[in-house]
Amino acid sequence: MDEKSLSFYEKVFETARHIPRGRVTSYGAIARFLGSGRSARLVGYAMNLSHMAFPPVPAHRVVNRNGMLTGRMHFETPETMQRCLEAEGLTVRQHQLLHFKEHFWDPSAHLNYSDLFEQ
DNA sequence: TTAATGACCTCCG
DNA sequence: TCGGAGGCCATTA
Numbered sequence: 441m442d443e444k445s446l447s448f449y450e451k452v453f454e455t456a457r458h459i460p461r462g463r464v465t466s467y468g469a470i471a472r473f474l475g476s477g478r479s480a481r482l483v484g485y486a487m488n489l490s491h492m493a494f495p496p497v498p499a500h501r502v503v504n505r506n507g508m509l510t511g512r513m514h515f516e517t518p519e520t521m522q523r524c525l526e527a528e529g530l531t532v533r534q535h536q537l538l539h540f541k542e543h544f545w546d547p548s549a550h551l552n553y554s555d556l557f558e559q
Numbered sequence: 560t561t562a563a564t565g566a567c568c569t570c571c572g
Numbered sequence: 573t574c575g576g577a578g579g580c581c582a583t584t585a
Contacts, residue, residue: 447582447583448581448582449582449583466567466568467566467567467568468567468568468569471567471568471580476580476581477568477569477580478567478568478569478579478580478581479567479568479580479581479582480567480568480580481564481565481566481567481568481579481580481581481582482565482567482580482581482582482583483566483567484565484566484567485564485565485566485581485582485583486566486582487566488565488566489583499566502566503566504566504567504568505567505568509566510566510567511566512566513566514566521566561585562584562585563583563584563585564582564583564584564585565581565582565583567579567580568578568579568580569577569578569579569580570576570577570578570579571575571576571577571578572574572575572576572577
């Protein structure tokens, strides 16, 4: 599969893999980076499939716009997502990320779409 | 082919 | 400032 055949969710995977350890981003931020800021739901759908993706996708670093761990139910156990984040130095309270803004990592500010998907 | 679904976001009252 | 409703678009049945 060449870069042009990359489906939307494969681009989501590739973007998510670039999220630095200890940082997080949002579905909407990824959607905007991929060119369709209104496709945030598709990013969520893509994360559903990320379990069988290889290389692995750090899906736990993707939360919703408020820093809530809305996707925790889709991990092996509802605690998995929180544990992964805490293992990276983040603090989770009531299924919500503390200091979300400070740890927020915006793909469109650190990555270049052309570099990733168009060489 | 049509209809329904979804780990969301934004706008409007 | 807060809450509700609509919209978006790929994938699956």
